[in-house]
Amino acid sequence: MRRNLASWDAYDAFLFDIDGTLLTCTDAVHYFAFCHVLESIAGKPLTLEGVTAHGNTDLGILRDALSLAGVREDTWRPMLPQIQETLCGFVRKRESELCTTILPGVRDVLDHLTGREAVLGVATGNLEAIGQMKLKRAGLLAYFRFGGWSNGFEIRAHVFDAAAAQARSLAGAQASVCVVGDTPADIRAARENGLNVIGVATGIYNRDELAAAQPDLCLNSLAELPIPAHSTRNAHALRA
Known part of the structure; x- marks a missing residue:
């Protein structure tokens, strides 16, 4: 169902992707963690060249990189x-090196939804420990009651399925759930699970590329979402 911009916040629960949606990391800690693990498995230096990382899961990235390198799965x-x-x-040892930047509109949106008592969670390709470290460094972790992580999941749609189940366990079996993500893969994964989805062009995909995947709403950034002035004032007062 297409949602009018004015009623974007009418869902019972929201699932947010992390990288490119809530924040960006300007460091290469996560990337070098992959390189470290890949070399330990393959016995030779490997990179993520040729691997689609955006919209993938951590386990999917490892699988694809090892497949490209000709490493047999049974090994x-x-x-x-x-x-x-x-x-x-690897990331935990270098947590202090994570350089996160919160993307436009994110904190106001999270404050507003928290004020409305919407159930907030993440649905991400990050492994739990890594995703939590990024959110913690950005000062966003406390907004979220649960997470859909890629631990045990290689396919993004499976992550979203698990996250939606958690959302409905908190918000009610018939709760409306909306995904917020920055890649066509987020939109496809949401649709595979019958979820509404807001596409936000703050990652590597532009608005036209996201719109082609037909999200319910498509934005240049979360700052485009209308938020009542009193909601923002109340949030600022609480943080003061």
């Missing part, structure tokens, strides 16, 4: 729990 899949921990551990 690494049995070690997947250890691989996930190694990836997270």
Whole structure:
């Protein structure tokens, strides 16, 4: 169902992607974590060249990179729990190096939805520990009651399915759920799960590219969403 811009906030629950939607990371810690893990598996230096990272999951990125390098799945899949921990551990040791920037309109939107008592969660390709570190560094973690992470999931639609189930366990079985994401993959994953979706062109895809995937709303940034002035004033007063 297409949503009028004025009623964008009428959903019971929202699932936010992280990278390119809520924030950007100007460091390369996550990237080098992949390179470290890939080399430990393949026994030679590997990069993410040729791998689609945006809109993918951490496990999907690892799978695709190893496939491109010709590494057989049966040599690494049995070690997947250890691989996930190694990836997270690399970032954890360098957490202080994470350089996050909150994207336009994000904090006002989260404050407004929190004031409306909407259920807020994340639905992301990040592994849980990595996603939480990014949100913590940006000062956004406290907004979210739960997370749909890629631990155990290679396919984004499966992450969204799990996140939507968590949202409805909190907001009610018939709750309306809306995804907010910055890639066509977010829009497709939302549609596969029967979810509404707002596309926001603050990642690598422009508005026209997102609009082609037919989200319910398509924005240049979350700053375009109308928020009542009293909502913003109340949020600023609480943070003061």
